[in-house]
Amino acid sequence: MFRLTHSAIRPYRNSIFLAAVVLFAALQFSGCQMTSADGGTPPPAAPSATFSFCYKEAPSCDNETSFSATATRDLEVKVSWQNVPAGSHVQTLEILLPGGNLYQQTQMTFGVQQGFDQPMVAIQTLPVAGTWIQQRHLLGQWTARVSLDGQLIATQTVELTP
């Protein structure tokens, strides 16, 4: 149910990597000038994530905040990642019911190449049509919560209406 997309176009990856190597080398030579107030290397920006929710069937995602459970076959939960350090990472996405009980928890792994600094979007499909959500009227303010490698990064609510 997961898929992962990169906003970068594949042919540009090598040049991005090359630019990163050059930048890294330059930083090494000028390291004494690139320090923080306490004299150390500036800390890397912390990973961050933003949510958007979309009708899966829709040609474009308008990032709505309210959806009709009757008219929605699948809801796509898109998590856009930034500042994720290179390496392999585990995203844990929790979908909480109105009231806070856990509806679903899923994990996905994704890798970030060294020097690759484009946003990445992890997409999870939440089935709605014909599921308990629709049949049992699990409506109201749902919460999506995403963690990276066990650390909570972002939380967002979305409304499901009749």
Added chain:
Amino acid sequence: MYQQHSIIGLERTSWCRWCALVTALLIAAPVIAREQIVLQKSGSDPQARGEDATLKQASPNSNNVGNTLTVSGVSGANQNAILEFDLSRIPNVGVKAATLTLNVVTAPSASVTYGAYPVSDFWQANAATWNTRVATTIWTTPGGDASTTATGTATVKTTSTTAAFPVTGDVQNWYNGNANYGWLIKDQSAPDTSTTVFGSKEASNATSPELTVQFVQNVTGLTATPGNASVTLNWTIPALIGSPVGTETYTGVVILRRASSPVDKSSYPTDTKVPTLCSTLGTGTVVFVDATGKQTFTDNSADTCGAPANGTTYFYKVFLRDSSNYYSYQPITNGSTYTEEISATPAATLAAQQNTQWIAATFATDLASPSLIPGSVAAMGSQTDLLFFINAVSGMREFVPISLGGSIASRSPVIDAASSSTGQDIDYVTDQDGLIYAVNTDSGVIDWVINPITTGTLSLQGGPAVQLESVAGGSNDVVFFGTRNTTTTTANQIFALNGNTGANLSWSPLTGPIMVTNNSTAQNLDIINSTPLVDYVHNVIWVTSRSACGTAQPSLWQINPTTGATEAIANLGDIDASPTLSFSSDVLFVGTVGDSIVGTTCTAGNSTIYAIHPTTGATIASYVSTDGPIVSYPVVLGSAPPYMVIFSGSTAVHLLTIDTSRPTPAFAQVWSTTIASPSAPISYTGSSYVYVGSSDGTIHELLLTTGADIKDEITNIGSTKGTVGDPSIDEVMSRIYVTTTDQRAYAFVIPF
């Protein structure tokens, strides 16, 4: 998560300071929990669910299961070991510490540090390669999907005989709702020239991997008996299943109580400390503290924390404790979801008293009716990728939940060994990772797992149906299910798999548009949310589907299980519910969603209940409801016409009758009873009652003759109130089982 301390950091510290630190820690650290077990393949522990393999970068598509596990950091020829333990020997425990030990067969040429990384995706040893994890499904990251941070590390020297990794956090998480996919062992300083060979599960028992776990068991046999302003709890302090640590013994219990809702997962006594009686721990009140081995407690007017009030439901969480005051839970940051709990409602009259037989944690929402081997096992899935087998008598886990690849959002049929062509008690499961499983319910071993398409991933929502060879003939049981691919309203699929092997039957899959017997036009197949139905009398399979929010394409399909021929169809409009046959299979009943296109939007409507001719698929009679879509399935009572048909809509439960022996049968409404967002109803021929779950946190008992709501049993009506799912009835135990959105399963005696 463990933080590995830097060796360099220690070297920079003076020897005396280091000694002082260690001494202080030894003095401060109490003896860890009282039982310890070493899980390792042996004569008495086959580690049946344990698996391991080596993933080799240089031969990325080869499967390497053998007598050794190799870890190498050689550039271009990296090798990772992947392994998972069978935890079945300790199903009902709170984990306090865990260490993974690998036995060195061939030491590296130089000292090297390895990390144990928790794997984040389902895999199977007989399919795992550097590139793939199961069947044709690839790893996201070649070499294995795992956390970027090692839970524990171990340095292997040229003289080392073992490598020990502290992995407490991972094992605690597995007992707390996270899927257990084992560990990936990787060289932390790759690329380098180091290679180490370890013993595998397939090796001699002495060198196979070991997992040492320290734990406190849960109490067993927990019951709650309500009285007049009193609740009596009984439990048993279990016998040891491991070796005692030091001289510690189980000494008693601490009990937390909460009104209306279960004590939540963040409420527990702190290890090594004794809570004060009547103090508040999270959402629970400490109502009992004992270190004298008592196995009963009556909560009544003598309770200095406040006597239970009649008419209020009390939930009790019972923590077994040992002589060093370690308790049966996992001490981790997001709370402990598995400690034995029970509930009861005191009342002045016996009729008004009620109690659960057991409560079991399921970790996430599940509203499907539990599947049963009556009197033995209740099986239920979870949307945390876990499959539970609960002892129907005690409510204890039969073994640690089975970790599958995706969310389980449907009922998984359990077949007993006497009926199954596998000769085993077997559970067939579909998950949202697109995989189908056959799981032995006695051992938890996954007999087979299949991605039935060679490329891509199926979208699955409905459960599988099983045609038994013992009834239908043939050479094996057959497993049927349909897909829920929402990117198409025309080309969904119906599969039929050999129940013994998982192989597709020769005609499987049927892919829409589907040719139909005596019909020249191929018919579109929209998404399938339901579980198919096996009709043994007519030797056909019934499948329901959506139909693009209209009646222009079929939504009821009759399939010949032998040939795959579609022999009948009906254009009834969107159907999400499974169909139901009458006892003698002379009528099929099915309910629609009732939606339709208004403008360009699929808009909600009201269900129509159909009586269908089981041979032709023609409509015998229909009944238009005014209560929204049908929930899950209709229930049919009676061994001959007239039949009673019970179904739930959005706001009520309804009973219809129909006499299909008449020339022009028609439905007649008998009663409707308002229930808040009802589940599917359940009853059985000969019963006087209908049972239905509700979003009000209770199970309602309705009188079959009138629909009168005569008594309700409470699952959870407090602040964490859950919607109650479709019930199952265990006629052997005279019990009803439900799961709820409060992440638990409950058992009650029937009639209430």
